[in-house]
Amino acid sequence: MKAIMSVGALIGVVGLLLLVGMILDIVPSNTVRLVEGYMPVQMLLELALFVAGFAGLSYMMTAMGMTFPRFWQGILFWAFILLYLKFRVYPPIPFSVRAMYGTVSLVAVFMWVSANEEDWKKFKQPIMNILDAQTGMNKLLRYAYLIVLPILIGGFSYNAMVPKSEEPIELRTVHPAPPASTKVHGKTYTLQTSQNPYRVNPEGKYDQEYTNANIVEQGMGRLMKPNANPWDKDAQGYLKYVREGGEIFFQNCHFCHGDNLNGRGLHAFAFNPIPANFTDPGTIAQLQETFIFWRVSKGGIGLPNEGFPWASVMPPWEQHLTVDEIWKVILFEYWHTGYYPRTWD
Amino acid sequence: MGLVAGKKLFSIMALGAMIGLLLLPIAVSLPSLAIGADAPDAVKKEGEAKVEKGRDVYYKTEGIVVGAPAPKTTDGPRDYPRYNFESRVLLWFANQQHLYYGSFVLAVPIFCMVIEFMGVVTKDKAMAKRYDQLAYDFIKISLTAYSLTAILGGILIFTFLTLYPAFFGYLSSIFRPVMHIYALMFVAESGTLYIYYYGWDKMKEGFLKWIHLSMSVILNVIGTLLMFLANSWIGFMMSPAGVDEQGRYLGNIWHVIHTALWNPLNVHRILGNMAFGGGVVAAYAAYKFLASKTDEDRAHYDWMGYIAMALGVAFLIPLPFAGYWLMREVYAYRQQMGITLMGGLLAWLFIIQATMIGILFLSTNYYLWQALGRMRGAEKYQRYIKYLVFLLVCGFLVFITPHTIVMTPAELKAMGGQQHPVLGNYGVMSAKNGGINVIITTTVLSFVWYMRGNKVSTVSWSKFGNIFMGVFFGCAYLNIIWLAIYGYYIPANVRVGLSVPQVATTLSCLFFMFALNGVMMKGAKQMGPIEWGKISARSQYALIMLATAFTWMMGLMGYIRSSVRLFWHVNEIMRDNSPWAYTHTVGFAANMISFNVLFFWVSILFVFWLGSLGIKKAPVEAKAGVPGGAPQPAGGH
Known part of the structure; x- marks a missing residue:
């Protein structure tokens, strides 16, 4: 088991480093190319490898006594998916599809972290800690959230409502029904x-x-x-x-x-x-x-x-x-x- | 002894009367059919010159014209009288509410039949009593809904008559005998239902119980036939037959009923109704669970929710396959209708539909994973759930990828064309077939895990059995995914046929793995009992989500099916010349569907509340030894 997880962890680390390197232009962006014609399967396989890699990494870290909090596992995995879709897949995926994929991924993360009571408790713990505010740091964070969250929501609302001169989105009917x-x-x-x-x-x-x-x-x-x-x-x-x-x-x-x-x-x-x-x-x-x-x-x-x-x-x-x-x-x-x-x- | 014999005699007479009622509509309809057949003879007697023949638009057979042509309507108070409001929306609302309640009251008696039968054949007396009580609870919920269905049916007919008189007049002129049979069968359905419900206590044991069970069979036969008849009207509107090009009836009522889409619609609707009914009862149980104040109540409603969910999902699994058959028949009937649905004007609604289907399966899996928590010994499966999540989500992402993407012209340019090298491949049917089959196979796997959650197989070949099951599932996934990829290399019509081995793979997993698991778990060592009621509240919200998604999807699919006729009342026969003969925007349709869903759930909460008024009295009656007392949860599944 440990050997399998070690391989998984290795894949996860290498994959992550490669991806970050390609995004930051440290590693040439065509190091691992998405090949036209094979891209759909390649993308799913890459994601599968990353999942295996992250699972291995998590296992190894726990085995070494460096447990990575479940809360941050969930949040970071979701962020990873968003970044992968935005920067890895080329030509760029339109926002509407990325939004759909991002929402589904968020639901998936929720299903994963709340699949059993123990995991759900672990995931909720940092949130509950801040809400309970038993320590000075948590108290500070709670106040910070109290101020930052309304500002963020207000900002999003403003951004959504403010008149823009962007091109309108189009729902193009590529193959309209033909006449009889x-x-x-x-x-x-x-x-x-x-x-x-x-x-x-x-x-x-x-x-x-x-x-x-x-x-x-x-x-x-x-x-x-x-x-x-x-x-x-x-x-x-x-x-x-x-x-x-x-x-x-x-x-x-x-x-x-x-x-x-x-x-x-x-x-x-x-x-x-x-x-x-x-x-x-x-x-x-x-x-x-x-x-x-x-x-x-x-x-x-x-x-x-x-x-x-x-x-x-x-x-x-x-x-x-x-x-x-x-x-x-x-x-x-x-x-x-x-x-x-x-x-x- | 004499009393029992009297009861038997009474029961047999009641059953005979019901069968008589069932046959009555057919007997009554015979003269009307005969009139239909005689009419041409009467015309013949008046002289051959007056006989006019027409050609059936679908069957291409010749027949003697016995009906008037479809009216050519004009926009005005004669053909389209109206309030100061869009008539189509009013009709939409009335129709949808009637369909929701109709589906519910047709589905629940089928559940009752199954559960009552399980109670009758179960050897464990305590279990038998529980099943019987559960079936009784189910039918009690549906009884109030039944009255509402009839009221909504009346409202629907009045809406048709007052807002679309020309169209309804034409439709009823074609379906005259069918509509009469329908009305009479409704009487038979009502009579049977009331005897079935009110005779529950009187016929609870021995031979009388079998008579009672037989009544549920009759009830469901009538209900199903009722639905088939109603389906013939919508089938005719979409794919008319039995009339000539002018819409004149040619005297063959079977042609009018048996249109190109009738049978696929029948199958799809039966499965859909069952899944929907299961969802609604599960939501009822979830609501009661969340509101429960005692462990006993929680245990009961937890069990009820599980049974309803399992029954609903049993019909949900084949539902996408029935849907594929329906779409295939739509394409075969009219290519442009199929393209309008899946590639053209309504394509985005299908993406929404795919999303709803995905939500249904995700909710089901989530519920099952939560349910593992009430079993000791199931922890060994819980750590692998993340991999199931990954499989489900990959299938889901492919399944919901649109072929027609919403984007700005700048995004279109950046993408380098309308077709994206990844999304373009996910957006077509070959990939989507793979996606949905992966989702369903994963759901089957979750069920298998659930069924063996607290058990350890004691058969000597358990290790081999486990390896075999693992390999079987692995091969199934490989086969499904491989066929999805292979589909890109073969002709489209052969590709459509690939769904058959994919479905066969999924169903093999369902049947073989369930059967093998059943054999392996026979006499298995239990790590602990199922602790009914000790399940997370999240699981119950998953059940509510399941039911809401069912309701929303039913509304959506009904809208899609109806709007594919575009500007026709009866496709290519009778044109809609009202001011509302256009297709609504996706946004308007979504809002309207949401309104219908909201209205249904508010009204069914009222029905639940009415049902709870009766239940409140139950503990008192239970103490007095009257059936209907609070049941104990089952110990198995």
């Missing part, structure tokens, strides 16, 4: 049932399984399937359409959506928000092909009322591309990112 049908170049497409006419097998029939088997194995075109190279001049059928879609994409779309389809094209940073990142699992990966068809055809100007704050400058591509070209470019986007369009069956 859309009319493009004079033809009506029912979004629930329409299919991409170029998502076909060698027999020329609509076949999602066949086409799914021919996309790149990983996003951003890193691993192409053997014998499934759209740029092979002999490629036919689906792969040929992917190539044609790619040509259309690089002639029209990549200026904004980027040559890796990650929304970081040449012109991307002229806009806020930058164009959609197709490699993110929250965009085309969770939408039906017909949804993309509707959005590409109608552009930002065609967003429905629900699509507040309509922050999209994408042109209505039906004015520049044919229906076939739109379907082909969508085919390419799925092929290149390695995602499959959503279906319901």
